[in-house]
Amino acid sequence: MLTLHDAPRCPYCARARIVLAEKEVPYETVTVDLAVRSAWLYEHNPPGGRVPVLEDDGWILPESAVIDEYLEERYPTPPLLPDDPAERAAARLLVFRFDDLGKPYYAFRRGEQGAAERLEAALAALDRRLDSMPFLGGRSFGLADVAYLPWLVRLRDLIGFPLDGHPALAGWLLRCAERPSVAAEIETVAVLAA
Ligand SMILES: N[C@@H](CCC(=O)N[C@@H](CS)C(=O)NCC(=O)O)C(=O)O
Numbered sequence: 311m312l313t314l315h316d317a318p319r320c321p322y323c324a325r326a327r328i329v330l331a332e333k334e335v336p337y338e339t340v341t342v343d344l345a346v347r348s349a350w351l352y353e354h355n356p357p358g359g360r361v362p363v364l365e366d367d368g369w370i371l372p373e374s375a376v377i378d379e380y381l382e383e384r385y386p387t388p389p390l391l392p393d394d395p396a397e398r399a400a401a402r403l404l405v406f407r408f409d410d411l412g413k414p415y416y417a418f419r420r421g422e423q424g425a426a427e428r429l430e431a432a433l434a435a436l437d438r439r440l441d442s443m444p445f446l447g448g449r450s451f452g453l454a455d456v457a458y459l460p461w462l463v464r465l466r467d468l469i470g471f472p473l474d475g476h477p478a479l480a481g482w483l484l485r486c487a488e489r490p491s492v493a494a495e496i497e498t499v500a501v502l503a504a
Contacts, residue, residue: 321460
């Protein structure tokens with residue numbers, strides 16, 4: 311049995327939750343209070359004791375992007391990376407470059423000057439990409455979408471950041487929301503927003 315050390319408000323944990331739901335893998339959840347993290351977490355994911363952490367039969371894996379790749383290989387059905395090597399690489403590149411969105415997102419959350427403009431620019435880059443393809447990773451939903459969705463859902467539903475200027479991105483969010491895995495995450499965020 312898998313165990314996910316998880317925090318509902320953590321978007322990195324959401325990456326793992328969405329992949330586990332896509333693959334319909336049963337797992338147990340250890341809900342972590344981010345303000346009071348256990349010695350276990352610091353010991354097994356030093357130095358910060360961050361979540362998510364996945365346990366698979368006693369074997370321990372941190373880092374959301376690595377967890378998602380592990381789940382993809384361990385549970386290949388349904389596939390969340392394209393068959394074509396070049397398309398797979400393009401999807402991985404997008405995950406690898408997540409900080410292009412993450413940095414301005416967290417700068418905006420911290421209220422840094424100029425962060426809203428930098429965040430708009432990052433959203434515009436995603437919007438341009440989605441002008442020519444239905445999903446961030448290409449023709450079908452996959453790990454690249456999972457890598458970005460939790461932040462976009464929080465921007466839209468928790469922070470109220472307008473996405474009106476990015477119609478392809480807003481459409482992609484609606485398209486992804488049709489999937490039970492993403493709908494569940496939207497529900498998690500709605501509870502946080504309530
Ligand atoms: N690079 C890590 C980042 C995980 C992360 O920053 N998690 C946050 C919660 S959203 C955390 O545990 N923060 C606690 C802290 O940094 O003190 C990943 O992708 O899993």
